[in-house]
Amino acid sequence: MASINLEQVMDKLKQRAMDYAETKSRIDPPFESTCEWLRENSTYKQWIDQPFDRLFVVADPGIGKSVLAKSVIDEFQKVQETEDIFVCYYFFEKSVAYRKNLSMALCALIHQVVMEHGDSTSNLLSDLSQSIHLIGDGVLEQPIRLWNVFRKVSESTGKQIICVLDALNNCExxxxxxxxxxxxxxxxxxxxxxxxLTSRLTGALAWFINHPDKPSEYRVIDANDEGNKEKIREEIKGFLRKRVSGHANMQLYNIASPNEISTLVNDLHQNGKATTYLWADLILKDLSSPRNRRLLSSKLLRRVRAFPSSLNSVYAKMLSEVGRPEVTRSLLLIALAARRALTWSETGWLSLASKNGFIVPLAAF
Incomplete structure (x- = not known):
């Protein structure tokens, strides 16, 4: 096998890491005056002041963990030139096979650090280059080896490295x-x-961060803690108000006055309904649908009061409103159980077959 130079190693790291920047670009930036609950958190402030720390932010689905992670990345990237820090990141994605792998995440982190710091770090890839030369590209699938490379290149920069890893629960x-x-x-x-580090509180992570012998450098912020939960609810309320209150949006939601805006937002917020951004976004999309745009504000408010109070009940309601819910349920189960992603034509064929009463064996996929 021919020797591998450093440029080729970087190309291999990039190919293995896929387009990590593209994943970040698909995440919406935080809405105005949101994510402030984190900035005000004393544990977050303590983490900022430490050169080495591991901060876990755990939250339920729909709270905006990925948006939160992106906001932290953007915040530190703005000052990394003047404050001698560097931010690297990776977003794990459960729905994309190659974005839930730890070795790919580490390749992305190494690639970012070396790309930014060039000569001061590239010589540390010589061992990795030699290993690839002797063993092959399988070296880039060995997390422990890659972890050690990441540690060495991070140390060689002489900078404060901030590593943001989002959605640990999606990491296989x-x-x-x-x-x-x-x-x-x-x-x-x-x-x-x-x-x-952001994540849902899975079994393994719950055991890990609650272990009595965990190092003191472990800090945890739980979005479900009562104080955090109330601050998040207030931010969601502000998010709803601002999303509805623009002139174009007032027309979109068929609302005529600030008082009606206040009534609408309060109704969305009451009884503990507006507890996640995902719920709020789904409700706003429903309100702005062509069917609801024709409603007078009084009827719109009645519809708001009848909205389901949780994500699960929203999904159940959506399923109940399709023409043949049993067909939709079957299609969802088949798509979930299939050994590979279905093509658009296969999905269409499945839909047609289900409507006509044919039984489709899962083994076909």
Whole structure:
């Protein structure tokens, strides 16, 4: 096998990491005056002040964890030139096979650090280059080896490295990632790397962060804590108000006055309904649908009061409103159980077959 130069190593890292920047670009930026609950959190402020720390932000679906992660990345990227810091990141995605793999995430982190710091870090890839030369590209599928490379290149920058990893619950190698985070490889005074980690509170993660012997460098912010939950609810209320109150939006929602806006937002917010951004977004989309645009504001408010109070009940309502819910349910189950993603034509064929009463064996997919 021919020797591998550093440029080729970087190309291999990039190919393995896929387009990590594209994933970030697809996430909406935070809406005005949102994510402030995190900035005000004392645990977050303590994390900022430490050169090495692991901060876990755990939250239920729909709270905006990925938007929160993006806001942290953007916040530090704005000052990384003047404050001698560098931000690297990765967004795990459950729905995309190659974006839930730990080795791919580590390739992305290494690629970002080396691309930014060039000569000061590239010489540290020589061992990786030699390993690829001797063993092959399979080296880039070994998390422990890649973790050590990331640690070394981070140390060589001499900067404070901030590593943002979003949606750990989507990582198929979560336990291995947690073990690496728990290792003492980051305790050297020369290494200044701190981690901002978001996740749902899965079983493995719950055990990990609640373990009595966990290091003191572990900090946890739970969005479900009563104080955080109330602040998030207030931010969602402001989000709803601003989304509805623009002149164009007032016409879109068939609302004529600020008083009606206030009534609409309060009705959306009452009884603990507006507890997630995902719920609020689904409701606003429903309100602005052509069917609802024709409603007078009084009828619109009656519809608001009848809205389901949780995401699960919203989804159940959506399913109940399709023409043949049993067909839709069958199609969803088939798509979920299929061994690979279905093509558009296969989906159309499935729909046609189901409508005509044919039984489609899962083994066909």
């Amino acid at each position: 190698d979560l336990i291995e990632l947690l073990e690496l985070l728990a290792s003492d490889a980051w305790t050297s005074e020369k290494i200044k790397v701190k981690f901002f």
